Amino acid sequence: MPLSPLLDRYDHVLLDLDGCVYVGEAPTRRAPEAVAELRAAGKGLMFLTNDARRSPEEYVRKLWSLGLRASLEEIVTVGAVIQYVLADDRPGMATYVIGSPAIFRHVSDSGQRIVNGTPQVAEAELVVIASHDELQFSELEDATRAVLGGAEMLAAGRDRTYPTDDGIAPATGAVVAALEYATERSARSVGKPAPEMFNAALDRLGPGRALMVGDRLDSDLAGAAAAGLDAAVVLTGVSSRIQAEAANDPTPVAVASDLHALLIGS
Numbered sequence: 001m002p003l004s005p006l007l008d009r010y011d012h013v014l015l016d017l018d019g020c021v022y023v024g025e026a027p028t029r030r031a032p033e034a035v036a037e038l039r040a041a042g043k044g045l046m047f048l049t050n051d052a053r054r055s056p057e058e059y060v061r062k063l064w065s066l067g068l069r070a071s072l073e074e075i076v077t078v079g080a081v082i083q084y085v086l087a088d089d090r091p092g093m094a095t096y097v098i099g100s101p102a103i104f105r106h107v108s109d110s111g112q113r114i115v116n117g118t119p120q121v122a123e124a125e126l127v128v129i130a131s132h133d134e135l136q137f138s139e140l141e142d143a144t145r146a147v148l149g150g151a152e153m154l155a156a157g158r159d160r161t162y163p164t165d166d167g168i169a170p171a172t173g174a175v176v177a178a179l180e181y182a183t184e185r186s187a188r189s190v191g192k193p194a195p196e197m198f199n200a201a202l203d204r205l206g207p208g209r210a211l212m213v214g215d216r217l218d219s220d221l222a223g224a225a226a227a228g229l230d231a232a233v234v235l236t237g238v239s240s241r242i243q244a245e246a247a248n249d250p251t252p253v254a255v256a257s258d259l260h261a262l263l264i265g266s
Contacts, residue, residue, distance in 0.1 A: 001033075003041050004265040006232070006254055011208030012044035013263075014201050014229070016192075017059070018051050019215035019237020020259055022066055024165030028236045030260035032067035037264060039069070044208065046201040050078050050157040050191040050219060052130035052172065055102035076201045078156040078191040079106040082128060084200065085154070085190050086110035094120055096146050098139045098175065099130035099156070116142075122149050129179065129187060130156035131172040140178060147183040157191025159219055163237050192216075193223030202227070213262065215239055217247050225250035234258050 007013070015021055021031050038045055047070060049059065056075040063070040079099075083106035086093075091111030097104050107128055108114055115124050124146040147153060158173040176187050190196045192214075202210060212229050214220025215237025224231035232254040233244040244255040256262035 001037055001264055003037055004263055007038075007041065007043065007211070007263065009209065010043070010211040010230075012046070012202075012205045012210040013038055014046045014048055014198070014210055014212045014224075015259070016212075016214030016216070016220050016237075017047055017049040019163045020213060020220075020234050021047065021063075021068065023163045023236060025066075026165070027066045027068065028234070028260070029258045030264075031258070034260040034263040035068050044205045044210075046074055046076055046205060048076050048192065048197055048201060048212075048214075050159050050172065050197075051162060052077070052079050052082075052103050052156040052191075053100045053132055055105065056080055058102065073204060076197055076204075077102075078130070078197065079103050081190050081196045081200060082106050082130075082154065082156060083110045085196060086112055086126075086128075093125045094123060095126045095128060096121055096124040096143055096151065097128045097130075098132070098135070098143055099128060100132040103128065103130045103132070103156070122146060124149075124151045127151050127153045127179070128156075129153060129172060129176055131170070131175050135175065140175070140182070143179055144182045147179065147185050153179060153183075153185060153187035155187040155189040155191070157194075157219065158189050159191070159216065161238060163215075168238065192219035193226055195223070195227050198223060198227035198229065211253070213259065217243060221247060221250055221252055232256065232262055234262055 095112040212224035
């Protein structure tokens, strides 16, 4: 089945995961077929996500379980971006982590000293923030005290929500907002729309023109524009058709009901 003429302009495609390739534990309509056609056409592929709950290896397994081929080299998670940024900053910082086990691993592998559960929590130099399913109010308390004591904040993103099988759920941006409000301090975010994730994907892909496909105007569309990329919006996540078609500065190159409709045209 031939790809849409839209894809003639691009050598590579960057695909957002939540709300684009899948919602919760199910692929969007005929997404596996659409991704297979991209591969058959020789397009370079990268999968991007601001969802910090899983490791890159876990995302590979999830995609395979949904019928989508993927390799570890094709996955760029915000956790991996956090690890890269921290390893490039000041290794050995006393760090308080809000996040899943995957985020703890990324922070530890970056060379930081995690102080969760120790008497040094209030003396943390850095607080890493990533929403996770077991979030406790006590984590917000510890993080607030650390930031008021001088710690910097590094966030996995500012997405307010993400789509699930049961409907819309609060994302990392909601946790960041709570901590910024409590401390009157600002966090640095490295998830989309910040450039770090796009740069990591483009570095792996190499030369060629790339298209970003996602469901969010504030992270996928705006982030792609900031990275100098065209972007298309699908309507299987959080953005409505009215919102997507009204978007300007940047304006999407296409709006489609889902990934298959965008890439295949049906």
